Amino acid sequence: IDDGEGGIELWSAERHRVSRAWVVTGVILFGVIAVLAWRGYDRAAAQSAYERGVARLADGDLDAAAASLDTALARRPEWGAAWRQRGCASRDAASQIANFSRAIAIDPNDADSLAARGRAYLHDGDATHARADLSAAIARVPDNAEWFGERGLVAMLANDDAAAHSDFLQCAKLQPRCAEAFAARISTVEASQNRSPRDWFAAP
Helix, strand or coil: CCCCCCCCCCCHHHHHHHHHHHHHHHHHHHHHHHHHHHHHHHHHHHHHHHHHHHHHHHCCCHHHHHHHHHHHHHHCCCCHHHHHHHHHCCCCHHHHHHHHHHHHHHCCCCHHHHHHHHHHHHHCCCHHHHHHHHHHHHHHCCCCHHHHHHHHHHHHHCCCHHHHHHHHHHHHHHCCCHHHHHHHHHHHHHHHCCCCCCCCCCCC
16 A cells, blocks of 8 residues: 555554563463463472372381371462371371371361371360261271271260160271280270279170
8 A cells, every 4th residue: 555655564463462462371371371370389289299299108217207198288278188197297196087088078088187186186085076987987988897996986975875885896997807806905995994894805
């Protein structure tokens, strides 16, 4: 197109518009890539800290385990499994209960956290909540022999001998070595209540 001053290139205006659009698009894509890269790094760092925490927990180093798990949870605060492991790394019943409760709030069907919180309640002297949590765990995983045995101990403490006997029988049905595994703990409860020893695994 000739405007008397050398002409106007027909597509110059359109090219400028396309160029600006690509610049904007490029900036947006760069931002998305950066965010995704940071999230990937953050997730990897959390996973690494979690694995260190679990390893230290297996070694029995509760303080080091707690420190690593705290690092993982600072990056991923909605990680139920990490809260469960953090509960296992806690030294007192109140902290254990609080951490297991966080895991259960994230995943109400986390049977391991329910059973672990039940144990923590039992250690804290709260047989009622211990029994409720172990029952909830068993409802979700009904073939766990250990949880039946633990609930049997709680029933003994509550002087509910019929329920205790039933749970110990189910424990033995699922795991033939249940009587051997729980013998010492049963004797401890019997002694604490001045009970005479009995065979809790005898058929009715």
